[in-house]
Amino acid sequence: xxxxxxxxxxxxxxxxxxxxxIAAEGQRTKPAPFGHALVELAKQRNEIVGMTADLAKxxxxxxxxxxxxxxxxxxGMAEQLLMGAASGMAHEGMMPFVTTYAVFASRRAYxxxxxxxxxxxxxxxxxxxxxxLTSGYxxxxxxxxDLALFRAMPNMVVIDPCDAHEIEQVVPAMAAHNGPVYMxxxxxxxxxxxxxxxxxxxxxxxxxxxxxxxxxVISSGIMTMRALELAQRLETDKVGVAVLHVPTIKPLDTETxxxxxxxTGRMVVVAENHTVIGGLGEAVAGTLLRGxxxxxxxxxxxxxxxxxxxxxPTLHDLYGISTDAMAASIKGWL
Amino acid sequence: MDTALDxxxxxxxxxxxxxxxxxxxxxxxxxxxxGQGYIGQALDIADVLAVSYxxxxxxxxxxxxxxxRDRFLLSNGHYAIALYAALIEAGIxxxxxxETYGSDDxxxxxxxxxxxxxxMEMSGGSLGLGLSIAVGIGLGLKRKNSASRVxxxxxxxxxxxGSVWEAIMSAAHYKLDNMIAIVDVxxxxxxxxxxxxxxxxxxxDKLEAFGWFVQRVDGNDxxxxxxxxxxxxxxPEAKPRMIVCDTKMGKGVPFLEAREKNHFIRVDAxxxxxxxxxxxxxxxx
Numbered sequence: 001x002x003x004x005x006x007x008x009x010x011x012x013x014x015x016x017x018x019x020x021x022i023a024a025e026g027q028r029t030k031p032a033p034f035g036h037a038l039v040e041l042a043k044q045r046n047e048i049v050g051m052t053a054d055l056a057k058x059x060x061x062x063x064x065x066x067x068x069x070x071x072x073x074x075x076g077m078a079e080q081l082l083m084g085a086a087s088g089m090a091h092e093g094m095m096p097f098v099t100t101y102a103v104f105a106s107r108r109a110y111x112x113x114x115x116x117x118x119x120x121x122x123x124x125x126x127x128x129x130x131x132x133l134t135s136g137y138x139x140x141x142x143x144x145x146d147l148a149l150f151r152a153m154p155n156m157v158v159i160d161p162c163d164a165h166e167i168e169q170v171v172p173a174m175a176a177h178n179g180p181v182y183m184x185x186x187x188x189x190x191x192x193x194x195x196x197x198x199x200x201x202x203x204x205x206x207x208x209x210x211x212x213x214x215x216x217v218i219s220s221g222i223m224t225m226r227a228l229e230l231a232q233r234l235e236t237d238k239v240g241v242a243v244l245h246v247p248t249i250k251p252l253d254t255e256t257x258x259x260x261x262x263x264t265g266r267m268v269v270v271a272e273n274h275t276v277i278g279g280l281g282e283a284v285a286g287t288l289l290r291g292x293x294x295x296x297x298x299x300x301x302x303x304x305x306x307x308x309x310x311x312x313p314t315l316h317d318l319y320g321i322s323t324d325a326m327a328a329s330i331k332g333w334l
Numbered sequence: 335m336d337t338a339l340d341x342x343x344x345x346x347x348x349x350x351x352x353x354x355x356x357x358x359x360x361x362x363x364x365x366x367x368x369g370q371g372y373i374g375q376a377l378d379i380a381d382v383l384a385v386s387y388x389x390x391x392x393x394x395x396x397x398x399x400x401x402x403r404d405r406f407l408l409s410n411g412h413y414a415i416a417l418y419a420a421l422i423e424a425g426i427x428x429x430x431x432x433e434t435y436g437s438d439d440x441x442x443x444x445x446x447x448x449x450x451x452x453x454m455e456m457s458g459g460s461l462g463l464g465l466s467i468a469v470g471i472g473l474g475l476k477r478k479n480s481a482s483r484v485x486x487x488x489x490x491x492x493x494x495x496g497s498v499w500e501a502i503m504s505a506a507h508y509k510l511d512n513m514i515a516i517v518d519v520x521x522x523x524x525x526x527x528x529x530x531x532x533x534x535x536x537x538x539d540k541l542e543a544f545g546w547f548v549q550r551v552d553g554n555d556x557x558x559x560x561x562x563x564x565x566x567x568x569x570p571e572a573k574p575r576m577i578v579c580d581t582k583m584g585k586g587v588p589f590l591e592a593r594e595k596n597h598f599i600r601v602d603a604x605x606x607x608x609x610x611x612x613x614x615x616x617x618x619x
Contacts, residue, residue, distance in 0.1 A: 088470020
């Protein structure tokens with residue numbers, strides 16, 4: 001029983017299940033910063049090769065493939081082979097940049113990364129799209145535990161960059177480090193935020209992006225972007241929010257974390273796009289406990305459950321990692 | 335019999351059968367050190383290792399990282415005792431280290447790992463890794479225009495692993511004619527006869543269908559193994575090469591050959607010397 005009135009009024013349902021960019025509407029962005037940075041770096045470093053498991057287009061590696069077709073290796077939809085072959089390439093002195101989705105590198109190919117890359121300490125750089133909750137596809141594509149898995153792997157450096165500005169700097173830093181690295185990759189039109197903060201990425205270093213007297217948010221990845229937004233909002237409520245960005249999850253900059261957390265009177269909130277198990281939150285908690293620093297401590301992160309499918313903004317609200325939800329949580333805790 | 339080591343270097347004209355004998359002997363001596371080891375496999379693969387290290391491959395014993403060497407990947411890391419026996423015979427690992435096998439701080443751990451042992455190119459142990467690494471090495475060698483080859487030894491049980499077939503498919507896709515893989519078909523894996531654990535035959539047909547140049551030989555027939563390696567190296571087609579080697583567990587020690595077939599053959603403490611004696615008896619026979 002359709003009428004003219006309700007057909008026109010009926011809003012079109014939106015889904016971001018296939019979202020290619022994490023950017024909010026109207027946000028400043030840069031296209032494919034990983035792909036372009038890799039092309040730039042490969043001009044100077046002939047040993048760089050690109051390898052993927054049928055996801056070049058979805059990890060911005062197609063930019064590299066177009067620029068250097070003879071240095072690009074399509075391994076097919078076979079992530080275990082991808083990691084083993086990358087180890088073999090590194091064995092021969094190449095520096096493979098390997099891409100797939102975070103779920104496949106961490107969950108499907110874990111033993112291959114563990115044994116052929118990390119245990120053999122091969123110079124393999126793994127860059128994975130759809131980290132944490134950045135897909136509305138459901139658990140098959142939601143890598144809620146990627147940081148926990150790669151943190152637990154000896155020799156592995158783990159990086160969770162915030163935006164395009166940072167990714168451009170992380171790519172050469174990955175190459176400068178001799179050994180395996182896992183990077184959470186933001187693909188497509190990637191938000192541009194940190195260029196306004198006079199920010200410079202340094203491997204293993206946490207950076208205080210802004211100061212504040214009431215709350216210290218310790219965050220990585222896209223959560224830093226949101227922490228900066230909520231800090232501005234809470235400023236109008238006269239709540240001072242400091243933001244400590246920790247892009248290198250491993251090795252963790254424990255010195256800076258302890259120094260900032262030891263400043264009296266501030267509640268420490270760790271915000272992560274990751275399950276609350278085994279990620280930045282627990283890494284910071286352990287650091288504080290071992291360091292004898294005991295502030296009021298709260299965690300913003302994904303729950304220990306299989307996450308729902310749906311539109312990403314809805315899911316981020318539901319699980320408390322949207323800017324609105326984070327601001328509400330922090331106000332409630334104060 | 336005195337089992338003290340004879341570390342006299344062998345000349346270049348030592349027959350392959352003698353090399354194989356000495357590899358088996360080294361393996362038995364290591365097994366005796368720990369009172370255990372995958373000795374059944376070491377004995378079955380000794381002939382293939384003798385051909386690999388003393389007929390087919392180029393390497394420099396004093397420089398295990400020599401750029402122009404052929405690479406040898408031990409995918410089945412539990413065969414480490416066999417490879418150490420060959421590396422010692424090849425002069426890559428000093429013979430004095432034989433008696434450290436499996437001990438604390440030894441460079442010869444019971445499962446092969448790249449960072450421990452000169453001449454060990456990969457970390458095995460978790461089965462099904464070697465061929466994937468070999469694909470990357472094969473691609474890397476081609477990038478460098480290297481004439482070196484990558485040899486990979488793996489076991490029939492590893493055919494159960496999906497990743498093995500990923501690698502087999504991609505090696506053919508990339509026409510890796512610098513890749514020679516050897517599968518040891520001793521028909522034993524952890525839970526029983528390999529063909530009963532998971533039917534993999536007809537293996538030659540499968541591998542050919544995947545685009546490989548395939549030969550199947552008796553892996554304990556030295557002449558047949560030599561001919562297969564020669565053909566694998568000289569084959570003109572741009573295909574990866576597979577040598578399917580049917581072998582006999584415990585080969586060279588009749589009472590172990592006759593023992594009830596098992597993935598992990600038990601050898602009692604007093605039997606190591608008996609095994610060495612039996613091996614020697616076979617040598618002179």
